[in-house]
Amino acid sequence: MILVEVMLLGSGLNRLSRVGSANREIDYYSQLASRMMVDVLAYDELPGAYKFRQISVGSVKISRWVASLLLPIKYYLTCNNPTIVRSKQFLGCWTALITARVTGAISVARLGYVYSQSLQHKRKRMSPNVLRFIQWLERSLLNKFDYIQYGAEHIQKCYEKGGVIRPSVVITNGVNGAKFDCVNNVEKVFSHVWVGRLTYIKGADKIELAMEKIGINKLLIIGEGDVSVFSCCAKRVHRLLSVPNDTLPQHLLSARKFLSLSRSEGSPKALIEAIFCGLYPVVSDIPAHREVLLDLGYGDLLDKELEARSVGQPSLEKLESFKAMYSMDRIVNEELKFLESIVGK
Numbered sequence: 203m204i205l206v207e208v209m210l211l212g213s214g215l216n217r218l219s220r221v222g223s224a225n226r227e228i229d230y231y232s233q234l235a236s237r238m239m240v241d242v243l244a245y246d247e248l249p250g251a252y253k254f255r256q257i258s259v260g261s262v263k264i265s266r267w268v269a270s271l272l273l274p275i276k277y278y279l280t281c282n283n284p285t286i287v288r289s290k291q292f293l294g295c296w297t298a299l300i301t302a303r304v305t306g307a308i309s310v311a312r313l314g315y316v317y318s319q320s321l322q323h324k325r326k327r328m329s330p331n332v333l334r335f336i337q338w339l340e341r342s343l344l345n346k347f348d349y350i351q352y353g354a355e356h357i358q359k360c361y362e363k364g365g366v367i368r369p370s371v372v373i374t375n376g377v378n379g380a381k382f383d384c385v386n387n388v389e390k391v392f393s394h395v396w397v398g399r400l401t402y403i404k405g406a407d408k409i410e411l412a413m414e415k416i417g418i419n420k421l422l423i424i425g426e427g428d429v430s431v432f433s434c435c436a437k438r439v440h441r442l443l444s445v446p447n448d449t450l451p452q453h454l455l456s457a458r459k460f461l462s463l464s465r466s467e468g469s470p471k472a473l474i475e476a477i478f479c480g481l482y483p484v485v486s487d488i489p490a491h492r493e494v495l496l497d498l499g500y501g502d503l504l505d506k507e508l509e510a511r512s513v514g515q516p517s518l519e520k521l522e523s524f525k526a527m528y529s530m531d532r533i534v535n536e537e538l539k540f541l542e543s544i545v546g547k
Contacts, residue, residue: 203239203286204284205284206277206286208295210294211297212269213294226447230376231252231253241257241284242255243297273297284307286310287305311347311351313353323466344366348544349368350368350369351373354468376533378530379525382478383478392421393419393420394422395459395476396424396461406428406431409463422456425443425444455480459484463504466490473485473491
């Protein structure tokens with residue numbers, strides 16, 4: 203079986219390496235590639251030897267939109283006939299559709315968040331007509347796929363409510379437990395840690411209020427963005443622009459709790475990784491966070507006024523059960539069973 207994974211429009215491992223998240227993807231694709239052939243169709247390539255292949259348009263300087271149409275042609279002319287072509291997200295999924303059509307492969311859309319919903323939160327004054335057009339485009343393109351792989355149940359419900367009706371499965375993100383694990387002898391320098399960009403959709407405008415209302419003594423922020431969102435309490439904030447995913451665990455372990463004020467999330471990788479490291483989650487009350495905390499059995503959900511509601515008491519037994527549920531080994535096995543099942547139909 204040959205799987206072609208089509209990256210998000212404009213994305214690639216080299217670009218992800220600049221923001222520190224390439225290693226997470228390398229771990230994932232390497233595990234898949236140990237069980238099947240994996241080709242990553244992307245907009246750049248990261249130097250190095252890997253179990254999977256990277257295919258891109260090379261060093262030619264063209265727009266990502268043009269590249270999204272050239273990638274299927276390059277793959278068709280230079281590579282083996284794939285069994286499955288899978289789009290990593292909605293944005294750029296037409297590249298996967300075209301590649302699947304010209305090669306005769308099965309098409310799968312892997313959706314880690316709802317694109318129109320995310321765009322709506324990013325652009326607070328979006329015209330209703332523009333939003334309806336984007337939702338129509340999502341529905342039209344996604345209904346052309348043979349199958350859909352959702353990253354969470356709330357994503358599946360949202361798309362199906364919007365008219366996306368295709369055979370589907372829900373498979374969450376997995377975490378490499380060998381890297382992300384509890385280490386008890388690490389000094390807790392920070393009361394809370396924030397991982398993510400300082401943007402409106404991530405709730406960065408609520409950081410100062412949260413620090414006062416929740417009682418955050420010292421906050422570690424890992425992410426790019428406008429530092430003015432915490433200017434009034436800057437003395438209690440230590441900021442890192444980005445860290446490689448391989449070294450993220452040591453930073454997570456320096457805090458007691460994980461903070462997220464996001465207005466919208468898909469499958470929240472940073473939250474799951476923090477839980478693996480033993481951090482107590484303090485997160486906004488949105489569907490993505492509720493699903494994770496329901497699986498975990500404890501944590502605090504924050505309403506719009508940042509009032510906290512506990513969903514249970516922490517225990518080692520609950521944590522170990524959660525880690526087994528979200529382990530990368532188990533998730534990769536689930537994906538393989540799904541992919542093998544659709545090839546056999």
